[in-house]
Amino acid sequence: MAWMAWTVPTAIFFGTIAALLVIFTLLAARFPETPRTGALGIETTRGDRLFITLLGSAFINLAWLGLVDAAQYWALVVCLVFAAAVFRWV
The missing domain is CATH 1.10.287 (Helix Hairpins)
Known part of the structure; x- marks a missing residue:
């Protein structure tokens, strides 16, 4: 993946998105919701x-x-x- 400029802000951005997805998955499993x-x-x-x-x-x-x-x-x-x-x- 040398074509992409992996800078610290880029890593923080994608890490935050990944963390949000994990948190929301855990929330959905622990606290089911109604739309x-x-x-x-x-x-x-x-x-x-x-x-x-x-x-x-x-x-x-x-x-x-x-x-x-x-x-x-x-x-x-x-x-x-x-x-x-x-x-x-x-």
């Missing part, structure tokens, strides 16, 4: 909300890179607020 209907009007589970959060965060970061002239770390703050909103209201 709930939120602001989108569709039934979602924890996994669905995680997927929506990850996808939305990717778009937030891409838009941040193209439209905002501020440090990328601020996009992380926006993504965390977005994640809290998704898990609360979606």
Whole structure:
């Protein structure tokens, strides 16, 4: 895999995604859930909300890179607020 630039931030990113998947799998096994209907009007589970959060965060970061002239770390703050909103209201 020499074609990819494995930097520390890249490793942290993929490690975080892997950890989230393991945590959500354990949560699903330990605490089964029933889907709930939120602001989108569709039934979602924890996994669905995680997927929506990850996808939305990717778009937030891409838009941040193209439209905002501020440090990328601020996009992380926006993504965390977005994640809290998704898990609360979606």
